[in-house]
Amino acid sequence: MTLKTAIHSTPQTSLTALLARRPLIISGPCSAETEEQLLRTAHELVTAGSVDVFRAGIWKPRTRPGSFEGIGKEALSWLRTIKAETGLPVSVEVANARQVNEAIEGGVDILWLGARTTVNPFSVQEVADALKDHQLPVFVKNPLNPDIDLWTGAVERVQNAGIEWVGLIHRGFSAYGTTLYRNAPMWHLAIEMKRRHINLPMINDPSHICGNRHMIPETLQYAADLGYDGVMIESHFDPDQAWSDSNQQLTPQDLKTILGQIIWRQKKLPLKHEALIEYREQIDQLDDEILSLMGKRMVLSEKIGIYKGRNNISILQLKRWADILERAFKKGRKMNLSDDFIKGYLSTIHLESIRKQEEQMNRESKRNDPE
Ligand code: PEP
Numbered sequence: 001m002t003l004k005t006a007i008h009s010t011p012q013t014s015l016t017a018l019l020a021r022r023p024l025i026i027s028g029p030c031s032a033e034t035e036e037q038l039l040r041t042a043h044e045l046v047t048a049g050s051v052d053v054f055r056a057g058i059w060k061p062r063t064r065p066g067s068f069e070g071i072g073k074e075a076l077s078w079l080r081t082i083k084a085e086t087g088l089p090v091s092v093e094v095a096n097a098r099q100v101n102e103a104i105e106g107g108v109d110i111l112w113l114g115a116r117t118t119v120n121p122f123s124v125q126e127v128a129d130a131l132k133d134h135q136l137p138v139f140v141k142n143p144l145n146p147d148i149d150l151w152t153g154a155v156e157r158v159q160n161a162g163i164e165w166v167g168l169i170h171r172g173f174s175a176y177g178t179t180l181y182r183n184a185p186m187w188h189l190a191i192e193m194k195r196r197h198i199n200l201p202m203i204n205d206p207s208h209i210c211g212n213r214h215m216i217p218e219t220l221q222y223a224a225d226l227g228y229d230g231v232m233i234e235s236h237f238d239p240d241q242a243w244s245d246s247n248q249q250l251t252p253q254d255l256k257t258i259l260g261q262i263i264w265r266q267k268k269l270p271l272k273h274e275a276l277i278e279y280r281e282q283i284d285q286l287d288d289e290i291l292s293l294m295g296k297r298m299v300l301s302e303k304i305g306i307y308k309g310r311n312n313i314s315i316l317q318l319k320r321w322a323d324i325l326e327r328a329f330k331k332g333r334k335m336n337l338s339d340d341f342i343k344g345y346l347s348t349i350h351l352e353s354i355r356k357q358e359e360q361m362n363r364e365s366k367r368n369d370p371e
C-alpha cells in the first residue's frame, strides 16, 4: 500500500503502510512564506524526486516575539493547490485546538506536534482532545528537554484520543550556550524511546539537530545506520532568503544529492548471516565474563566499605579516583577505547561501588551501635 492510500484509508489501517515507505521523506520549508515560494519549492522537490510528504509550518512557535510567526490559515489554500498539482500529502505543525480544526478543515493530511508543544502536557492534551473525532497520522517530535517520559506522555495522549497512526520525530534536545549542534541529538535517548515504542516509526529531523547545512549528511547517515524509518528535512527553493531557519534549509537539488549519498541499512536481518551469529555469540560470552568480573569487583568494594567503616575513612577518595581514571585512560588508548567511553564506563562502576561501600559502612556502624 502506498503512503497516499494509507493516509486516505480507514482508521483500521496499520502503521505498517507508513513503514513500508521506508525511508519516508517528509520535506518542505520551515515556514510557508508566500504562495510562490511554497509552490515553487514543492514542484522542485517533486522534480528532484526527493519527497513523499510535503511539510510547511504555517503557525510558527518562535523563541522571541516579533519574529515571523507564520502565515496562518491563509496558507492552507496554497497547500491545497500543492496537493492538487503534485498529489503529495501535506503536513503542518499544530499546537492548539483551533489549529487542529483549521488544518483538518483545510484538507491537511498529516499533523505533527512540535518540540515546544510536546514539552507541555496542557497543550498536548488540548491538541489530543481536538483530534478525538478524527483519524489521520500524527507525528510527535521529541520535547525540547531530554525527557523521554514527557515524549512518551505526548504519544499516549494522542493515542488515547483514538489516533492510530503515531510516528516519532527525533529533532534533538536544547542545550545551553554554543554547541556543535543546534539541538544535541542525544542518540541514546532516541534509541531508548524506540525500544519503548517498538511499533512506532521513528524518523530523524537533521535540520533542527544541526541548525546548519554542512552537518546534515553525516547526521542523516548516522540515523540511517541506526535504522531510522525516514527523515523530516527542511527545504526551500532559495534557503538564504528564507524567513525562518535559513541556515539549515536545503535546496531541493541539494537535498536530492544528499539523499542520493545516504545508505539506508536493512532493518531485518538477511536470511544468511552466520558471521553475525558468530560475532554475537562471542559478544555474549565476553559480556558474561565482564559481568562475572564485575561481580567480583563489587565484592572487593564491599570489603573496602567494611574496612573504611571500621577505620572511619570517607568513601570518596578523590586522589584514588583520579588515579583509577588516569590509569584506565592510558590503557584504554592502547586498546583503541576513547577517553569519553572510559570515563562513562568507569563512572558507572564507581557510583555502584560507592553504593556498595555505603551499604557496608552503615551495616558496620549499626553493628557497632546496636539500638
Ligand atoms: C519545525 O519543524 O519547523 C519546528 C519548529 O521544529 P521543532 O518543533 O523541532 O523546533
Ligand code: MN
Pocket: 030, 031, 234, 244, 245
Ligand atoms: Mn524550522
